Amino acid sequence: MLPLRWLHISDLHFYEQQKPLGLRFEQKIVTQLLLRDVAAMRRRFDGPPDFVLLTGDIAFAGGEAEYKSAEQWL
Numbered sequence: 001m002l003p004l005r006w007l008h009i010s011d012l013h014f015y016e017q018q019k020p021l022g023l024r025f026e027q028k029i030v031t032q033l034l035l036r037d038v039a040a041m042r043r044r045f046d047g048p049p050d051f052v053l054l055t056g057d058i059a060f061a062g063g064e065a066e067y068k069s070a071e072q073w074l
Contacts, residue, residue, distance in 0.1 A: 007038065007049040011056035014070040016063055031073055 015027060042048055054074075059066035 004051075005045060005047075005049040006051040006053060007041070008053045008055065009034070010054075012054075012070060012073075013057050013060045014066045014073070015060035016065050027069075 012031075058070045
């Protein structure tokens with residue numbers, strides 16, 4: 001039987017650029033590092049996961065622009 005491989009990503013919290021600095025993190029750095037790590041996992045396991053589970057908050061405040069950013073990244 002072949003193994004079932006899955007990737008769980010949680011709480012991306014995409015935010016609008018005008019949020020106060022104290023309420024945000026470096027979105028671009030975090031998402032780039034996440035993509036780097038996923039690429040390394042694909043090489044390690046010789047292919048992509050069978051399932052990707054995206055749970056938790058996708059947007060920081062539920063704004064349309066935040067969901068648009070998340071959509072573009074995904």
